[in-house]
Amino acid sequence: MPASRSRPYADATIGEKVSAITALLFHMPFVLAWTLLTSPFHINNAHKTWRRVLSDKFLYFLTVNLSTIQLQWLNGDSLYVFKNWTKQNGMSALTDDIDENTRLLWIGRPRTDRVILYLHGGGFVLPMTDFGLSFWKRTIAELKDRGVDTGFAIVNYTLVPTAVFPTPLKQAALALNYLISSGVKPENIQIVGDSAGGNLAIQLISHLLHPLNGIPPVKLSAPIRGFYLMSPWTSLSSKGGSLVVNDPNDTTNYRSLAEWGRQVLKGIPDSQRPYIEAIKAPKAWFKDAKKVTDRVLITGGDAECLWDDIVLFADQFCKNHDEAKFVVQKHGVHNDPFFDFLAGETKLGMLTPIIWEWLTDGFKRS
Numbered sequence: 001m002p003a004s005r006s007r008p009y010a011d012a013t014i015g016e017k018v019s020a021i022t023a024l025l026f027h028m029p030f031v032l033a034w035t036l037l038t039s040p041f042h043i044n045n046a047h048k049t050w051r052r053v054l055s056d057k058f059l060y061f062l063t064v065n066l067s068t069i070q071l072q073w074l075n076g077d078s079l080y081v082f083k084n085w086t087k088q089n090g091m092s093a094l095t096d097d098i099d100e101n102t103r104l105l106w107i108g109r110p111r112t113d114r115v116i117l118y119l120h121g122g123g124f125v126l127p128m129t130d131f132g133l134s135f136w137k138r139t140i141a142e143l144k145d146r147g148v149d150t151g152f153a154i155v156n157y158t159l160v161p162t163a164v165f166p167t168p169l170k171q172a173a174l175a176l177n178y179l180i181s182s183g184v185k186p187e188n189i190q191i192v193g194d195s196a197g198g199n200l201a202i203q204l205i206s207h208l209l210h211p212l213n214g215i216p217p218v219k220l221s222a223p224i225r226g227f228y229l230m231s232p233w234t235s236l237s238s239k240g241g242s243l244v245v246n247d248p249n250d251t252t253n254y255r256s257l258a259e260w261g262r263q264v265l266k267g268i269p270d271s272q273r274p275y276i277e278a279i280k281a282p283k284a285w286f287k288d289a290k291k292v293t294d295r296v297l298i299t300g301g302d303a304e305c306l307w308d309d310i311v312l313f314a315d316q317f318c319k320n321h322d323e324a325k326f327v328v329q330k331h332g333v334h335n336d337p338f339f340d341f342l343a344g345e346t347k348l349g350m351l352t353p354i355i356w357e358w359l360t361d362g363f364k365r366s
Ligand SMILES: *[C@@H]1O[C@H](CO)[C@@H](O)[C@H](O)[C@H]1NC(C)=O
Pocket: 027, 031, 057, 060, 061, 064, 065
């Protein structure tokens, strides 16, 4: 196969499969044991429970030591992760076909009175995670306890290299149109995204403000109620700074982020860069953001590789929207709220209740 052509999704060779399993079975236990022994002496672990020390390191180990193809092979695609997770939780996997490549995956039963639409992370190359799904399942229950019943739909957008930008944006726009045409009012929709899903959510805001040719237009009768961006990936080509300094503190790492960024940006014309790299957008790009979304919540942690770019984006964006809010978790890692659910942690991070209250308040306005 020519080196310049990218290999199909998850198409690992036998050698790559063997080395991935060898790393997991024979190398990782030693790394985790060593991490546990030394963690009391490491400044970034001092505030973490042993469960979080281990699960954060587990993810870091995976992204540092395994290639994208190996990670794709180990995880499967989003549909697979979803079906596996629903089965494990004794739930039925309800899906709506939107087109031959795009589905809505529902946690719980489909509803039209209120819907949270989720755009998952994974660098546009990896599927959603089951611990991310567990975070959202708990979120739905917490909103219910606060008097708000909501549907929760996930867009299973296509990953690189099967499809590249702007395909995920097209699929997200189709999903939003699908909800609206099913009778969900924009003021009863909140869109949430983590990491690359946060990037995709920002792409959607950009498309609503500056419709992109070739992407289905979205007609809003009112602004979307809210967008929540967890650790959004706002620049795919940044170098240095927190990417280097925070690499040893984070659950993801510089090398992987840089490689995924290169793969994703390949072939995107300069004129379309503002859609996928929001911090490179012209100053006035988000000036009418209030017309397309009532509220925006952005969160991040200061121990993230992506920290510098999140701060830059949040500062710019909040200047353009009087109900945009940026909340920071000290010592927080990438997608920190999700990791309590990988670790089986009972004491949840400081962002989690803020996210729940914010989503509840959004729906209670209608
Ligand atoms: C795997 O990652 C860990 C960091 O989690 C590192 O210490 C180790 O050297 C890596 N192993 C290999 C074989 O790359």
